[in-house]
Amino acid sequence: MDLSDAYSISKHTPGFEAYPPLWAQKAEAFRNRLSETGHARLGLAYGDGTRQALDLFLPEGSPRGLVVFVHGGYWLAFDRSSWSHLAEGARARGSAVALPSYDLCPTVRITDITRQVAQAVTFAAREVPGPIRLTGHSAGGHLVARMAAPGILPDEIAARLAHILPISPLTDLAPLMQTAMNADLRIDAAEARAESPVHQAKPRVPVTIWVGANERPALLDQSERLANAWGCGHVVEPGKHHFDVIEGLEDPGGPMVARLLS
Known part of the structure; x- marks a missing residue:
């Protein structure tokens, strides 16, 4: 059974074409503004590869902790440069916010990306003291959920870890084996089992799954399955789809940031 259409998100989201240039524009403006005030540390290498780097945005005064946002793109696309503006909500509330890039498939496997994100979180955590909160979108939601598994992060x-908030996460990789994307993702049965958060034990850290009510049915199902498996918080935000639900991270007074920092 070919599930390519079920997981084709941009194709089924009206106006998707406007989002990537808007993200890039807002992100660049945010980086420029914080660079001018000395609140941006850009291009910090956490690993050996050219994509293994992160940007760290600092609040006014001493950070009250660290937030890490991991971008999506089906492990195939994007880097940190499109998402800088999503740091504003938590940063304005006193957190330092790190946004890593990572190597993409098919150059590496999803298993390798999980290890890279763990390296990035570890690097950022050693730069910023205090509680750590993780959030990520789509494939990034998968990656931050993976950080809850024993042995992924140093003890x-x-x-x-104080809170993990995956947004529209991919939680069971097995269906993706039946999509055209798998020519590049190269997921096999063993990796699907090992890398799927739905097969992880319930974590001790608080978790909230956040998804837009207008999300694709396959992604709504993925979110619900992880919420049920972990018995964790599950917010279905009315009127939001896959590409605008992340806008909540920009708003320091909004419910998404409030939940993340809770």
């Missing part, structure tokens, strides 16, 4: 870093 001293895992002990600082």
Whole structure:
């Protein structure tokens, strides 16, 4: 059974074409503004590859903790440069916010990306003291959920986790084996099992799954399955779809940021 259409999100979202240039424009303006005030540390290498780097945005005064946002793109597209503006909500509330890039499939496997994100979280956590909160969108939601598994993060870093908020996450990779994307993702049965958060034990850290009510049915199902498997918080936000639901991270007074920092 070919599930390519079920997981084709941009095709079924009216006006998708306007989003990537808008994201890039807002992100660049945000980086420029914070660079001018000395609140941006850009291009910090956490690993050996050219994409293994992160941007760190600092609040006014001493950080009250760290937020890490991991971008999506089906592990195939984008980097941190399109999402800088999503740091504003948590940053305005006193958190430092790190946004990593990572290598993409088919150059690497999803398993490798999970390890890279763990490296990025560890690096950022050693730069910023205090509690750590993780959020990510789509494939990034998968990656931050994976950080809750035992042994992924060093024990001293895992002990600082205060909240994980996956947004429209991919939680069971097995269906993606039946999509055209798998020519590049190269997921096999063993990796699907090992890399699917729905097969992880319920984490000790608080988790909230957040998804837009107008999301694709396959992604609504993915979110619900993880919420049920982990018995965790599950917010279905009215009127939002896959590409505008993340806008909540920009608003320091909004419910998404409030839940993330809770």
